[in-house]
Amino acid sequence: MLNMKLKLNNKLFDEDVEQSPTRNGYGEGLVIAGEKDPNVVVLCADLTESTRSNFFKEKFPGRFVEMGVAEQGMATVAAGMANYGKIPFISSYAAFSPGRNWEQIRTTIALNDVPVKIAGAHAGLTVGPDGATHQMLEDIALMRAMPNMIVIYPADSIEAKKATIAAATNGKPTYIRLAREKTPIVTIEATPFKIGKAEVFWTSKDPQVAIIASGPLLYEALLAAKELTGSHPVIVLNCHTIKPIDEQTIIHAAKICGAVVTVEEHQIMGGLGGAVAELLSKNIPTPQEFIGMPDCFGESGQPDELLEKYHMKAKDIMEAVKKAIVRKNS
Amino acid sequence: MQKFSVHELEEKANIIREDIIKMLVEAGSGHSAGPLGMADVFAALYFHILNHDSHNPAWEERDRLMLSNGHICPVRYAAMAEAGYFPVSELLTLRKLGSRLQGHPERLKLPGVETTSGPLGSGLAQAAGYAYAAKMDGRKFRVYCVTSDGEHQEGNHWEAVMFAAKYNLSNLTAIVDRNNIQIDGYTEDIMPLEPMVEKYKAYNWSVIEIDGHNMQEIIDATGKAKAIFENPTVIIAHTIPGKGVDFMEGDYKWHGNPPGTNIPGEPSKDEQAKIALRELRTLGGKIRSEHQ
Numbered sequence: 064m065l066n067m068k069l070k071l072n073n074k075l076f077d078e079d080v081e082q083s084p085t086r087n088g089y090g091e092g093l094v095i096a097g098e099k100d101p102n103v104v105v106l107c108a109d110l111t112e113s114t115r116s117n118f119f120k121e122k123f124p125g126r127f128v129e130m131g132v133a134e135q136g137m138a139t140v141a142a143g144m145a146n147y148g149k150i151p152f153i154s155s156y157a158a159f160s161p162g163r164n165w166e167q168i169r170t171t172i173a174l175n176d177v178p179v180k181i182a183g184a185h186a187g188l189t190v191g192p193d194g195a196t197h198q199m200l201e202d203i204a205l206m207r208a209m210p211n212m213i214v215i216y217p218a219d220s221i222e223a224k225k226a227t228i229a230a231a232t233n234g235k236p237t238y239i240r241l242a243r244e245k246t247p248i249v250t251i252e253a254t255p256f257k258i259g260k261a262e263v264f265w266t267s268k269d270p271q272v273a274i275i276a277s278g279p280l281l282y283e284a285l286l287a288a289k290e291l292t293g294s295h296p297v298i299v300l301n302c303h304t305i306k307p308i309d310e311q312t313i314i315h316a317a318k319i320c321g322a323v324v325t326v327e328e329h330q331i332m333g334g335l336g337g338a339v340a341e342l343l344s345k346n347i348p349t350p351q352e353f354i355g356m357p358d359c360f361g362e363s364g365q366p367d368e369l370l371e372k373y374h375m376k377a378k379d380i381m382e383a384v385k386k387a388i389v390r391k392n393s
Numbered sequence: 394m395q396k397f398s399v400h401e402l403e404e405k406a407n408i409i410r411e412d413i414i415k416m417l418v419e420a421g422s423g424h425s426a427g428p429l430g431m432a433d434v435f436a437a438l439y440f441h442i443l444n445h446d447s448h449n450p451a452w453e454e455r456d457r458l459m460l461s462n463g464h465i466c467p468v469r470y471a472a473m474a475e476a477g478y479f480p481v482s483e484l485l486t487l488r489k490l491g492s493r494l495q496g497h498p499e500r501l502k503l504p505g506v507e508t509t510s511g512p513l514g515s516g517l518a519q520a521a522g523y524a525y526a527a528k529m530d531g532r533k534f535r536v537y538c539v540t541s542d543g544e545h546q547e548g549n550h551w552e553a554v555m556f557a558a559k560y561n562l563s564n565l566t567a568i569v570d571r572n573n574i575q576i577d578g579y580t581e582d583i584m585p586l587e588p589m590v591e592k593y594k595a596y597n598w599s600v601i602e603i604d605g606h607n608m609q610e611i612i613d614a615t616g617k618a619k620a621i622f623e624n625p626t627v628i629i630a631h632t633i634p635g636k637g638v639d640f641m642e643g644d645y646k647w648h649g650n651p652p653g654t655n656i657p658g659e660p661s662k663d664e665q666a667k668i669a670l671r672e673l674r675t676l677g678g679k680i681r682s683e684h685q
Contacts, residue, residue: 104526128525136552139515143459143522146500146508149529151522167515167549175500175509 064292065285066266070253075282076289082245085279086184088220089241090115092227093152097123103231104144106130107154108137113243114154114184138164141179142171150178150231157183157199157240165205172236173211180230181206184241187278187328188356188373189366191244198361204333206238207306213237213258214306216327216335218281219249222303225256233258242328244366246279249301261309263316265289267296271391272384273316274299276326277335280354283370284326286377287384295384308338310346317349322387324352326380328370331355350390352383394447397440399608405475406436406608410637410673412471412484417651418666420488423496426634426647427541428468430572430605434539434630435472437611444534447477450505456534457523459508461516461550462541462570463497464649469506470494478505514547516540517567521557521625524565535619538567543575546584551596557625558597566618567598567627570605572634574645593627605630638669 065071074080097103097119106128107116120127130137134155141151153160161168161181172179186199206214213235217223223241230237255262264281265274265288274297276284281301288299300316302309317323323343325336336353343349354375361369370376397405409432417423438458439445445455460469467487474481479493486492493503497511510516520538527534544550557565569589577583586592593600599621603610611630618626634648635641646656652665660668 104529125529130552130556133552133555135515135549136518136556139518139549139553140522140525140556142515143508143519143524144526145522146519147523147526149526166512170509170512171515171519 064266066263069255069262069264070251071264072248072251075247075249075285080247082247083220084243084245085217085220085223086115086241086243088217088223089182089184089227089239090118092224093119094122095224096228096231097126100150100231102148103150103152104128105152105154106137106141108132108134108160110155110184114182116154134160134164135167138167138179138181139171142175142177145172145177145179146175150180152180152182154182154184156197157186157202158197161202161205161238162199169209173209176211176236178234179236181238182241183238185243186240187242188361188369188375189242189244189328191366191369192363194363195360200330200356200361201333202240203305203327203329203335204337207333207338211236212306213304214240215258215304216240216277217303218278218301219246221248221250221252221254222256226258226303229256229258240278242279247282249282249285256303259304259307259309261300261302261304261312263298264301265297265299267292267298270296270298270320272297272322272324272387273320274324274326274380274384275302275313275316275335275339276300277302277305278328280326280328280375283375283377284380287380290377291381291384295388297384302335305335305338308342310342313339313342314346317343317347322350322391324354324380324383324387326354328375329355331357350387352387354380354383394443394445402436402440402608405440406432407637407673409436409468409471409475411670412474412481413467414638414652414666414669414673416467416471416484416487418653419485421651421653422488423467423651424464424649425641425651426574426644427462427465427570427572429638429641430632430634430636431465431468431539431570432636433606433608434568434570434611435468437608438537439472439476441612442615443537447473447505450478454534457507457520457536459516459520459523459536459538460498460510461538462513462544463510465541465570466498469498473505513541513544514549517550518553518556520567521553521562521565524557524562525560528562528564536565538565540567540569542569542571542573542580542586545586545589554593554596554598561623562625563622565625566615567625569627569629570632571629572632574634574648576645576648578645589629597624599624599626600629601626602629602631605632606636637673639672640665640668
């Protein structure tokens with residue numbers, strides 16, 4: 064059942080559950096972060112409205128910097144600003160930032176250890192009709208491998224807002240992964256959020272599998288958990304911070320369940336699944352099933368059609384749970 | 394910071410050149426041509442132009458010097474040591490395990506380095522971002538950025554050129570080491586950069602061309618740049634790579650090699666450092682513009 068100690072959205076399973084894209088939360092979070100600290104500045108590479116950076120631009124025009132279509136320039140200019148003492152958020156699509164400007168982020172932000180916040184919007188398969196060029200599915204791997212970098216993948220727009228506000232004060236290079244499509248609101252304002260802390264969103268008595276999800280597919284994981292009630296009890300972790308990963312919570316979940324399923328809209332290689340596998344194989348080797356892209360590019364299509372085709376829906380998660388149980392018991 | 398005279402600066406530049414040779418020999422790897430070619434500019438920066446305090450590298454009001462082409466860091470390290478940032482003896486730790494003098498400079502390792510650099514084309518943008526932020530806050534210090542000519546082949550650099558012009562970053566001065574060489578050969582063979590002056594002008598920068606070995610010209614150009622309020626200024630400093638060491642001068646093969654490297658047609662590798670140091674000492678601080 065939903066862990067209501069965390070004060071989650073109790074209308075989550077309604078037909079007409081409220082929906083909003085995580086990028087909206089980013090835009091709202093920028094405004095709040097900007098109100099709290101005059102050093103917060105926002106840079107954008109010609110995608111102001113679609114990254115929702117326009118919310119900040121309208122409120123603080125003097126602290127908004129339009130870079131033009133220049134993601135490498137944006138990352139390096141932001142590095143200079145952060146070196147000076149500003150807290151720059153750089154907004155673009157994940158395919159281009161960190162996709163195109165990875166080395167600039169590595170050298171001038173991560174190695175320099177300056178607090179630039181990289182917002183990668185339109186990440187994942189659900190950018191849909193734009194096709195494979197824009198469906199960034201490798202960004203978590205790119206950013207996770209980089210020393211000093213914090214990686215956050217919010218599950219809904221409220222969490223994205225909290226992540227944005229928290230990133231403004233963590234003093235570290237930080238990547239925030241965002242999506243274009245509207246997705247169900249899972250949390251409420253009062254739900255706890257702390258960078259680096261995974262939370263158990265779904266609990267069961269004697270759980271057989273721990274589903275560990277990042278991003279909006281958390282909702283599919285919760286749908287699966289609900290369907291599995293009675294037959295295959297599971298717990299569901301919201302692992303919004305992929306780096307640093309919440310070792311204690313995940314190891315504990317693996318210990319009590321004995322099997323895990325990871326869920327993400329990202330390549331299986333190098334993403335959340337990889338992070339969990341690295342952690343568990345060292346501490347408590349555990350059978351694991353992976354929901355994610357199987358080492359291939361996406362294609363044009365409607366978001367839901369694509370999630371269906373690449374097996375990222377609740378029914379696919381349920382299948383993965385059953386497989387994990389079989390492996391655990393064999 | 395006491396301002397050195399032209400003559401004193403020339404002597405300082407030569408001491409820096411000797412330091413560079415000694416450091417590179419001890420390190421057994423690193424770049425020779427660029428550092429030697431920029432010794433005059435760095436002597437002028439650290440002993441005349443920059444407003445800085447070697448005993449307080451984090452001084453808030455200091456001018457910032459960003460080195461974009463990080464591979465010429467031996468010249469910066471030598472100038473910093475001579476200016477009192479750290480003991481000259483530490484120069485011999487260059488590129489060694491545990492050293493603060495990394496093969497390419499790192500901000501977090503050595504106070505005063507300002508930023509981490511090496512991968513080309515990213516320095517001007519960082520300097521521009523820094524200058525932009527300083528301007529936002531009405532700060533008075535200046536931001537200098539030394540870049541190589543070769544890194545003008547990077548797109549990232551030109552993104553920064555456009556950015557700095559758009560926001561009229563008159564508190565930013567770029568100094569281009571126009572030494573005409575890069576690792577693979579001469580810049581105009583590898584990927585032509587000319588006409589550089591016209592390019593910068595077309596991007597709405599002020600442009601000053603100087604002889605990068607003429608102290609007075611270096612000082613005058615940075616002074617003039619301070620007086621230009623309309624836009625950022627680029628000083629294109631024409632330099633001779635390897636300046637001061639006859640067998641290295643103008644030869645791209647010395648871009649990425651230290652003294653003590655087997656290169657056909659060059660002095661034997663055991664003799665190179667000795668010859669270089671002898672030449673530098675004999676010149677006795679009298680390196681002057683070829684045009685004088």
